[in-house]
Every structure is written in structure tokens, then in C-alpha cells.
Amino acid sequence: MQTVRFSAIGNPTDVLQIVETSLPEPGPGEVRIKVLASPINPSDLLFVQNLYGILPELPSGAGFEGVGIVDKVGEGVAMRTGIRVSFTATGAWSDYTLANQRSLIPVPDSLSDEVAAQLFVNPFSAYAMLEESGLQPGQWVLLTAAGSSFSKIVIQLCKLKGIQTIGTVRHNELDDELKAMGVTAIVNTEKEKLTSRVKALTEGKGVACVLEAVGGNTASDALKCLAKGGTMLLYGVLSLQNPSFNVGLMIFRELTVKGFWLSDWMRRVDSQTRQNVARNVLTLLVGGKIQLPVEATYPLSDIKKAIEHSEQPGRHGKILVKSNQ
Known part of the structure; x- marks a missing residue:
């Protein structure tokens, strides 16, 4: 499989690389996700430059959110495979990635991959x-x-x-x-x-x-x-x-x-508040009351072109990357 990684801090278009690697194996409480699509957010790019609130552990994956299919579950995970979910994880720009089961939000069929990929941040x-x-x-x-x-x-x-x-x-x-x-x-x-x-x-x-x-x-x-x-x-x-x-x-x-x-904020508020936010956001998106426009989609292999596009002023929507598989 292919994944985007960086081994040095710097400008994303300079330090990000496409790497061939084996499929990751989920540990306890984790799931493996076959990634369908992932957005490019400012936080993703700041992370690569070590300008974000999380310190990169080099070499590191990139991309913080996306939508995908649960492909394999680790010990203690009560979830079946084959479910389409929104997820957060460090390393979303990849064909497959690992995510904690607590970060997953099942996605209704009425939401497109393009919308579901942007569900969280x-x-x-x-x-x-x-x-x-x-x-x-x-x-x-x-x-x-x-x-x-x-x-x-x-x-x-x-x-x-x-x-x-x-x-x-x-x-x-x-x-x-x-x-x-x-x-x-x-x-x-x-x-x-x-x-x-x-x-x-x-x-x-x-x-x-x-x-x-x-x-x-x-x-x-x-x-x-x-x-x-x-x-x-x-x-x-x-x-x-x-x-x-x-x-x-x-x-x-x-x-x-x-x-x-x-x-x-998500760590600070109680579980009921988190659930309310998730439910209300999903309701607004499914009902079409909130639009999440997409300007362009790139294959994972064109990650640098995708990033350059994401930094252009006057965009009408989010830039997404999609798995090559």
C-alpha cells in the first residue's frame, strides 16, 4: 500500500513523500480503515511544519481526518468490518490507516464520501x-x-x-x-x-x-x-x-x-455533549442545511499538487485526496 510520510520538519511540498509499506495491523481498541477520501486542512500542513499543538514523531504520517471502510478490528473492538465511517487519525493520507475506535462515526448512506471526509474538523x-x-x-x-x-x-x-x-x-x-x-x-x-x-x-x-x-x-x-x-x-x-x-x-x-x-474541547466536555454535537452536525448535513463544497480531488500520488492547490486563494471548496486503491 501507499502512504504519505515525512522524516523531517519543513514545507509540506518539500518534505512529504509517497512511501510503499505493508498493511498496518490494528492493536487493542484500534481498527484498520481502507481510506476512501481525506481533506487537506490547514492543521494538516501546520503539523508537518511543527507549528501545531501535536509534536510529530518522525517519521510520521500526515492528514488528520477522512472517510473509509472498516477493514479489520483489533482486540476489544465491538464493531463489524465493512462499515463506512468518518475517522480521525494521524496518517489519514494513506491507502489504509489505523484509528482508535472512539474516533469513529458511522456514516449514513445518504452522505457522499466527499462530505463524510470533511465531517469532523x-x-x-x-x-x-x-x-x-x-x-x-x-x-x-x-x-x-x-x-x-x-x-x-x-x-x-x-x-x-x-x-x-x-x-x-x-x-x-x-x-x-x-x-x-x-x-x-x-x-x-x-x-x-x-x-x-x-x-x-x-x-x-x-x-x-x-x-x-x-x-x-x-x-x-x-x-x-x-x-x-x-x-x-x-x-x-x-x-x-x-x-x-x-x-x-x-x-x-x-x-x-x-x-x-x-x-x-472534545476532551473537556462530557460524552453527552460530544454525542449531541455529532448528532446535530450529521442531521444538518444529511438534511442539506449545511453544504461542504469540494473544489477538486487528487489521487494520493499527487499529494504535492493537491497541497499547492489547497494553498491557492479564492478557492470555492475543499481539496480532497483519494486512495489509489
Whole structure:
């Protein structure tokens, strides 16, 4: 079988390699999965560069989520083979991979492989962050990097919940798509002053929450857009630049800034909350109320081309890799 591995930290297109290896054998509590499709998420690429919250143990597989068929089960696993599941594992970019049985979500037949491959990272993060934010109908939320797959899901969820959304972009290629998904307003930060535009949109009140993924000056400006008592949830730093925050602003507006990492959130909440999120996300996807568009699919052997495509601005959907087998 073929799998994507890296033996050194660095730029993914430089260090990732396709390796021929034997089938892995599941240990206790594990299953072997025949991978059907897996997305390329920013977290996957950060992991290869050692810029993520998990330290790579070299040599390491790559890719954190996907959809596949349970091919073999290890000791203590009460699950039959042949079931199609969404899974999380380090090494999803592979023909076969091992996953802990606790990470598996059986996928209904009505969900395509393309949707099921993206089931966990972005939909769960979007749903969980909105729950964490405490946003109520009629309130405003500011989304930096509005064209990302994550932000598109948040926009759709907010429309269903009656929450007003402002999205930042640097280019306007995706404006029509974002408007169709339900974004309330779009701010091009290359052409408009973010703070002034948000102030005008919110009648001078500011937004109740910012979901921030860019870092640098974008995050610094976004903080200024918060209303008194507002919250900023940091979940990424695409610019690889740290923001600078005005302490006086934080004190006198009583602002909260905190990080959000889905892995920790899933460990922190109780099992009932996790099950509720899974059930609600599946219901929304099966019902077609949330769309997870795909722009292109590449064979595993073209992983470097797939990554290059995933890093292009103005994409209309996720980039997927599919097994060669």
C-alpha cells in the first residue's frame, strides 16, 4: 500500500513523500480503515511544519481526518468490518490507516464520501465554537478569513440561528458564494478600514464575538471591533504573525480573548455533549442545511499538487485526496 510520510520538519511540498509499506495491523481498541477520501486542512500542513499543538514523531504520517471502510478490528473492538465511517487519525493520507475506535462515526448512506471526509474538523469546530461563544439571535459575529471552509460553515449555521455575520476577505472572488450562504456583510480589508466598517454596520455597538484565524494586524484590528464585554476566540494564525493587543481597550471594554482547539474541547466536555454535537452536525448535513463544497480531488500520488492547490486563494471548496486503491 501507499502512504504519505515525512522524516523531517519543513514545507509540506518539500518534505512529504509517497512511501510503499505493508498493511498496518490494528492493536487493542484500534481498527484498520481502507481510506476512501481525506481533506487537506490547514492543521494538516501546520503539523508537518511543527507549528501545531501535536509534536510529530518522525517519521510520521500526515492528514488528520477522512472517510473509509472498516477493514479489520483489533482486540476489544465491538464493531463489524465493512462499515463506512468518518475517522480521525494521524496518517489519514494513506491507502489504509489505523484509528482508535472512539474516533469513529458511522456514516449514513445518504452522505457522499466527499462530505463524510470533511465531517469532523471543520463542522465540529464551527458548531462547538458557536456554542462556546454564547451568541444569541440578532447579535453580530466577525469572521476573519471568511472564505475558508470553516467560516463558510459558521456563516450557514449563523443564518439558521438568526445571528448576523461580518466576514473579512482580501479578494472579492468569493463574494457571491458567501452572500448565497447567508453572510450579512463582507469587508475587503485590502480596500476598507475594518474598524470603521464594523462600527457602521453595527450602529456603533461593535460585535459580540470575533472568530479569529489570521493573526497579525487582522487580529489586532478585529479586537477593536468588539463591543463591551465581547469575546474573541482564536483558532488559527494563518499569517504566522502574532497580533498586538491594546491592554487598555481590553480592560475598559472588559474583553475576553481565549484560544480554541477542538481536540482539547472534545476532551473537556462530557460524552453527552460530544454525542449531541455529532448528532446535530450529521442531521444538518444529511438534511442539506449545511453544504461542504469540494473544489477538486487528487489521487494520493499527487499529494504535492493537491497541497499547492489547497494553498491557492479564492478557492470555492475543499481539496480532497483519494486512495489509489
